[in-house]
Amino acid sequence: MTTSEPISPTTPRSDPGPGDRPDADDFSGLVLRCRGIRKSFRGNLVLRDLDLDVAEHDVVVLIGASGSGKSTLLRCVNLLEPIDDGTIHLDGEHITAPQVNPDRVRQRIGMVFQAFNLFPHMTVLENITLAPERVHKVPRATAREKAMALLKRVGLADKAHEYPDRLSGGQQQRVAIVRTLINSPRLLLLDEVTSALDPELVGEVLTMIRDLKNEGMTMVIATHEMGFARQVADRVCFLEGGRILEQGPPEQVLGDPVEARTRRFLQRIIEAGRLS
Amino acid sequence: MTAHKTLEVGGLEPPTEYHPSVWQREREAYRRRQTFRSFVIATISTAVVGVTLVLVITGSPGWERVKQTFFNAEVALDALPAVAEGLWLNLRLLVGCAIGALTVGLLTALARTLRGPVFFPLRALATLYTYGFRGAPLIIVLYLLVFGVPGLRLSGTPSVLVLGGIALVITYGAYLAEVFRAGIESIHPSQVAAARSLGLTYRQTMRHVVLPQAIRRVSPPLLNDMVALQKDVGLISLAGPIDAIRAAQIETAQSYNFTPYVVAGVLFILLAIPLIAVTDWVTLRAARRQSAEGAR
Numbered sequence A: 001m002t003t004s005e006p007i008s009p010t011t012p013r014s015d016p017g018p019g020d021r022p023d024a025d026d027f028s029g030l031v032l033r034c035r036g037i038r039k040s041f042r043g044n045l046v047l048r049d050l051d052l053d054v055a056e057h058d059v060v061v062l063i064g065a066s067g068s069g070k071s072t073l074l075r076c077v078n079l080l081e082p083i084d085d086g087t088i089h090l091d092g093e094h095i096t097a098p099q100v101n102p103d104r105v106r107q108r109i110g111m112v113f114q115a116f117n118l119f120p121h122m123t124v125l126e127n128i129t130l131a132p133e134r135v136h137k138v139p140r141a142t143a144r145e146k147a148m149a150l151l152k153r154v155g156l157a158d159k160a161h162e163y164p165d166r167l168s169g170g171q172q173q174r175v176a177i178v179r180t181l182i183n184s185p186r187l188l189l190l191d192e193v194t195s196a197l198d199p200e201l202v203g204e205v206l207t208m209i210r211d212l213k214n215e216g217m218t219m220v221i222a223t224h225e226m227g228f229a230r231q232v233a234d235r236v237c238f239l240e241g242g243r244i245l246e247q248g249p250p251e252q253v254l255g256d257p258v259e260a261r262t263r264r265f266l267q268r269i270i271e272a273g274r275l276s
Numbered sequence B: 001m002t003a004h005k006t007l008e009v010g011g012l013e014p015p016t017e018y019h020p021s022v023w024q025r026e027r028e029a030y031r032r033r034q035t036f037r038s039f040v041i042a043t044i045s046t047a048v049v050g051v052t053l054v055l056v057i058t059g060s061p062g063w064e065r066v067k068q069t070f071f072n073a074e075v076a077l078d079a080l081p082a083v084a085e086g087l088w089l090n091l092r093l094l095v096g097c098a099i100g101a102l103t104v105g106l107l108t109a110l111a112r113t114l115r116g117p118v119f120f121p122l123r124a125l126a127t128l129y130t131y132g133f134r135g136a137p138l139i140i141v142l143y144l145l146v147f148g149v150p151g152l153r154l155s156g157t158p159s160v161l162v163l164g165g166i167a168l169v170i171t172y173g174a175y176l177a178e179v180f181r182a183g184i185e186s187i188h189p190s191q192v193a194a195a196r197s198l199g200l201t202y203r204q205t206m207r208h209v210v211l212p213q214a215i216r217r218v219s220p221p222l223l224n225d226m227v228a229l230q231k232d233v234g235l236i237s238l239a240g241p242i243d244a245i246r247a248a249q250i251e252t253a254q255s256y257n258f259t260p261y262v263v264a265g266v267l268f269i270l271l272a273i274p275l276i277a278v279t280d281w282v283t284l285r286a287a288r289r290q291s292a293e294g295a296r
């Protein structure tokens, strides 16, 4: 891989083993680099020697059957789950090194969950300003101002003082996205952020994610929405058997997959009526 | 933005004047009749039971004697200052012990929820404490501390009052720890994951996300334990200090009349009413919030 050009999905990659010291050149333009990720839950091996590179401004979409480890991978990247082996680099910094403070790493990564996970005892505004105030030590007035500006941009300024349970699912999810955006993350991890939404509410969240892509946000998205994957992805990765079996531009992976198992997966999705 | 607006039609305004249907009117009339009937039945039965009780008691052959020994206004007035002074001690003890027990309970619960081998000794100690002191009868703990500790003849041994307070705090702390722990564990792990993903530390997550929700959820049982503590505070008189009940006992011994006990009882009830009312109010609010959550 050459140093200057951004990683392109079709570039063949020479994979160093999990224990290898990565070449310093390999990091240019990379926000995230995972090598040889291994993760098991009580003997159930979920990720085996998985490699993943995400370049700056790239949007990588993870697809795969239920239980293929998409959520697990995102949680490992965010250090919410300790990995059993391998290395993860964020902006060239080795974040799975033993002496690294995970709290400091998570300050630079945003994550949005399927079930929104807003804090029910705080208003929308309080949800959003919690991390800026407590973690990033932004003065309260500044944090509130910034939060209001973001809420306005997504059309939720009038909900600032509501409690989350008074909001629709789509509104809650947009608040959850704003809550992580306010920390200006280097990398945004989205885990099936529309799966818990009624169909007519999916659109507003997807629009927001498309806007983020246009602003250059680097994202890794796990989703079952193939139509959305096609629109927003720079690269689609198909997870199977604990690793990325196939990856490439959405037209190729979703339209003309090389691997038989990718084909079969997409076939099942079509039968379930989810490929729009 | 306009696109969002169209999605938020929420409360529909009736387009024209609204007339309830025949069925709706009948349903409402039926409900009104039912309510009225239940009200009448409840009122009559309460009145019958009350009047019967009064008649039976006041008509009983011994009523005059009982009235003299339990409800003697003169004796009551005489005993009131002493009993009230005792009650003041109860009140101070209650506040002190409540604060102490809540603190001990919360810290123990937090220690028990710590994960990782580093914290094993702390966790084990907290577990041992909750197991031990929930099983130990309060009176025995009280006697051990109040009579045992001074027996050691160490210099600077605190007063019997403080020792008794400590006995109450460690016994109630063990109960409250379990209440707090139940609250903490009832908060879904996804709340912790969300907080940690925002970069909050474990402590910040506990303080700003988990504990506020947990404490709200367990505030009804916590307050209930406070009502129980209020009564157990009186046990301290077994060790000497004169609380309301002990004061009543002294008065009774002097006048050979049980009215002081009734005075103490009434004062206790008066003291408990605000606390019980707050408990009910908090419970109601918690229940309403839960049903609102469930209705989503």
Ligand SMILES: Nc1ncnc2c1ncn2[C@@H]1O[C@H](COP(=O)(O)OP(=O)(O)OP(=O)(O)O)[C@@H](O)[C@H]1O
Residues within 6 Å of the ligand: A041, A044, A046, A064, A065, A066, A067, A068, A069, A070, A071, A072, A073, A192
């Ligand atoms: N905390 C956990 N403890 C034990 N097993 C787990 C845990 N989290 C995930 N797993 C297991 O790991 C496997 C992968 O789960 P994961 O949630 O990552 O899949 P997924 O690809 O996100 O699936 P879905 O599309 O249904 O969200 C599953 O077999 C699951 O049972």
Ligand SMILES: [Mg+2]
Residues within 6 Å of the ligand: A070, A071, A072, A191, A192, A222
């Ligand atoms: Mg998942």
